Amino acid sequence: MNNLRRNLVAAAALLLLKPFAALAAAWNKDAFGAKTPQDALKGIGAGNPAASTDLVIEAPQIAENGAVVPIEISSAIAGTTAIAVIIEKNPFPLAAQFDFQNGALPYVKLNVKMNETSDVRAVAIAGGRQYTATKEIKVTIGGCGG
Amino acid sequence: MAGPMKMRATLGSGYTDVRVLMTHPMTTAQSNQPLHFIQNITVKQNGKAVVEAQISQAISRNPVFTFRIKGGAKGDKIEVSWLDNKGETSSIEAAVA
């Protein structure tokens, strides 16, 4: 069993026993503190994920503003229980990890910050195995319009 | 400044769509402000946790998320709560429309 899963299970357990504030303990400090995509992957227990076309990142190829880059991730891999988002060139690449249970679909739409043009990597956990997909998003210099 | 939340839970085709908006500065280590960002988000359906998220400073200011829950029915109670690195929390509740 991988770290991501273990952490999330721990989070769920804590939730049952303690008030919400106790969740602070379930924030994966090592993974979020990682400064390279490799370390971030290791931090979430997905050191060597397999490429999958069933993990889909829906996002524009060009973002007019790196402060808000909308991304939609969905997994068609059977038994997906978690999805993580890694922005490879960010100073701290791991952006988020989501654990799905009790009928939640492996789907999430979110807005992320991107420091510069970078590959965005999605990681899915299904049946204890790790899968990945990437998409490059170009962050452009804006003018004054809008 | 952390402030109000807004949520809309609607029935899609075969799933419940949960769109949630949060007021939060989500400051980064690069900015000159003190680090202040949401770390944990929990989505519950009728009291049962369905999504547990851990997020970083790389989530945009005033976060907006969409989640999906299989099936669901009108009137289901959806609750979303967050906890940030300073221990502040907020939550919102709505019935599926």
Next chain:
Amino acid sequence: MRMLLLAGAFAAPLVLAEPTARDVQDIHLRDFHTKGIVKKDAVAQDAVQRICTMTNDRPSAEVGKQIETDQMKTIAFPAELMGDWKRGEDIAQSGRGMTFTDTAGTPNGGSCYNCHQLAAKEISYGTLGPSLLGFGKTRGAGAETQKYVYGKIFNAKAYNACSQMPRLGFSGTLTEQQIKDLVAYLLDPASPVNQ
């Protein structure tokens, strides 16, 4: 001073065109105020601006010519016109300067990429002005071309009376050295514009 430059042309038939031009200017002078480095007076029109506004940027050939001749007199061409294209690239990229939130001490940019395509590698470019991709490659870097580029950047109205391009030297936006650096950015065979 700027107003005087075109006093001759201003007395021409144009004055008939829009009797309310003065009212419109007065309303601007009432409704705008000095902020930071931008003084309220900047909202008053000089003769070029007024003629172009009154004629929808299409002055008669005669008046247009007169404007261009007058504006050409504002340009003092330095002996050496080619600067450093690397510095030119930074100036072309930068859109800073001359706004009411800018401070006096910081160097201004040329905002070139806001309106022109220049180097192929920069995909974020505007299209209000013509593409200048490969400008030096197609035109060469001869003395006449250098002079044209310097002059055009210094005062675009000397070449096209009601051009939408700012008079970057005349307005004090760019220094002589900065314009030379831009000349090099456009014309130097080693510049990314010509790669």
Next chain:
Amino acid sequence: MRGLFFLLLALPLCAAAQDAKKEIEKYQQMLGEGSPAELWELEGEALWKKPQGPKNVSFEKCDLGLGAGKVAGAYARLPRYFKDTDKVQDLESRLLTCMTDLQGRSLKDATARLFGNADRPSEMEYLVSYVVGQSRGHKMAAPVSHPKERASYELGKKVFFYRAGSWDFSCASCHGEADKRIRMQDLPVLSDPAGAQKAYTTWPAYRVSNSQLKTMQWRINDCYRQMRFPEPEFASEATIALTHYLAVTAKGAPYRGPGTKR
């Protein structure tokens, strides 16, 4: 033969430009779907209903042109002439009137903080968000029937084409020609109904560059800043006339704001 050669060379470039445009449109669409703008509407509604000022009354009796307290569809019919002030007013100007006349606040108090920031949005920004949201789906119909409305529209047109400042710009310098852009940003032709409709119906807007909902008065202020003009007075005749000109040019299109912008 040579023509074909050029065509072949040009093709990948054109395709790239087309793709870029498509991707930016996709960015803007997704940005709109994930917009926090509603948070501002929510806060604005609370402020609208909150009693304030020496008279301790809320905005619920504020007349935006359709009668006291009628908010639905009101923004779509602004700017317009108001008899009580004998002036053409845009939304911001009218809200100031309600602050002073209805709530009894001083103009100094009402105008103390018009533009807020991400950490502390202004009262004006919240109120505007709420009011414009109540016009979603309403067709733009700023009137030009009163003589003062006609005069305001005509002045607005003149303001739009007025070239000045150290860079010789007018609004038309950037918004006067079709299919142009600054950097990657498409520039609508605001003197043309199609362009005005597209742009005007998506302002005010949440701007992700500012993490903040921005009013039309702010939009105009910031345009003038970038045009290298001095600063326009908030809710001055020139800015209201310009807004009026844009609103009338945009007539007939359903309002879609508050929008979301880069």
